[in-house]
Amino acid sequence: MTTHEVALPDLTGFELVDAKQMVRSTLREQRSKLTSKELARYSTAFASTIAEFVADAKTVAMYVSVHNEPDTRSAITTLRERGTRVLLPKLGPGLARMWAEYEDDDLVVDAPGRPPAPRGEALPSEAVEEADVIVVPALAVDHAGFRLGQGGGWYDRILKLNVTDRVGAVIYPWEYLDTSLPHDEQDVQVSWVMQPDSIIKIDRSI
Numbered sequence: 027m028t029t030h031e032v033a034l035p036d037l038t039g040f041e042l043v044d045a046k047q048m049v050r051s052t053l054r055e056q057r058s059k060l061t062s063k064e065l066a067r068y069s070t071a072f073a074s075t076i077a078e079f080v081a082d083a084k085t086v087a088m089y090v091s092v093h094n095e096p097d098t099r100s101a102i103t104t105l106r107e108r109g110t111r112v113l114l115p116k117l118g119p120g121l122a123r124m125w126a127e128y129e130d131d132d133l134v135v136d137a138p139g140r141p142p143a144p145r146g147e148a149l150p151s152e153a154v155e156e157a158d159v160i161v162v163p164a165l166a167v168d169h170a171g172f173r174l175g176q177g178g179g180w181y182d183r184i185l186k187l188n189v190t191d192r193v194g195a196v197i198y199p200w201e202y203l204d205t206s207l208p209h210d211e212q213d214v215q216v217s218w219v220m221q222p223d224s225i226i227k228i229d230r231s232i
Contacts, residue, residue: 034203049208058094071222080110087113123180132144161196163195173207194217196220202219
């Protein structure tokens with residue numbers, strides 16, 4: 027798999043929502059080409075990088091990877107084993123966006139199409155404010171720190187809370203872009219990027 031930056035489509039003349047969807051399609055197609063062997067190799071590297079980024083934080087809020095996303099499950103296990111409190115997304119009553127604390131190997135699917143979540147008690151959305159470090163998913167991040175997610179909006183809301191500056195997005199090497207991603211004033215920049223073998227501090231003044 028090439029590590030060169032993925033080429034984005036020409037977005038001239040497209041509205042923001044449509045431009046984001048076009049970019050998502052391109053990035054998802056690139057990920058779909060990953061082989062099981064490549065995914066396994068990246069998984070090991072991501073586990074080490076995420077653990078290094080979290081360092082000695084007492085509480086980390088992160089996510090459970092699915093399909094061909096950069097793997098976080100190995101990192102979740104590693105962090106839990108070393109005593110880090112790990113908060114993961116969990117749907118509450120009425121599909122409320124909540125959190126739950128991860129315990130050993132206790133992930134279950136609460137709703138069709140959703141990533142697995144801890145089976146334990148749902149914590150209020152404000153629980154994320156206890157996090158020293160936040161690890162967020164992304165399809166790509168540009169060099170100004172603008173992040174393109176899957177479109178669900180879960181992490182956009184979290185980033186607006188300004189809980190901690192230790193917010194890192196996990197992406198493959200070709201998804202860290204010189205090209206500016208489509209965004210507007212509602213989009214919040216992240217401060218860090220985690221690639222399989224590197225952690226990059228972003229200059230958000232760009």
